[in-house]
Amino acid sequence: MTEPTGLRERKKIRIREQIAATAIRMFLESGFDQVSVTDIAKAADVSRRTLFAYFATKEDLVLQRFADHEEETARTVRARRPDQSPLDALREAHLDALRRRDPNTGLNDTPEIMAFLRLVFGTETLAARLMRYSARGVATLAEALRDNGFDPLTARLLAAQIIVTYRELILMNHESLVGGESAAARYPEAVRAVNHAFDLLQDGVKSLPA
16 A cells, blocks of 8 residues: 555655764764764664665765755745845845754754754765765855846845855854853844944945946
């Protein structure tokens, strides 16, 4: 008897999450380079073939959390209010994420989140592969900006600046927390940094010819 489509999809999601959670736990315990794909498959009770059906590379086992958010900036631009500019919508969304202590802002001092970000930023192969996700984020954001009236060149360059700015904001927050500052203590400076960054981006956009 064939499983209903909805049930089959939920099962796939559970297996994917199980594999990823197992891998991240093992990486945090032993280090990324010390754990093999075979080790992960065995611990997750799946075959290597099944693991690779869900994750193309060992790095993707960790970075899938970022992949799930790579189109978030583009979605924010497309969903903006009629009275908002794309940059205003992105600024508002990032400030809201800071308030919520979204892990993707780097402003979350939960031990598990801190350990995960140390793993990502402290492992050369993971940090390098993260750049590929950033490149896809630039491409999707550039498309959204083109659809919102920016010419192709401006859209691509502005999207690249925004994505790089996000990365630096995340790193600054994470470095502060690693240095011993609490998320609550860092929050005012994190807000100031976001506003300053978007002011700089906004000044650049205002200087463009009408």
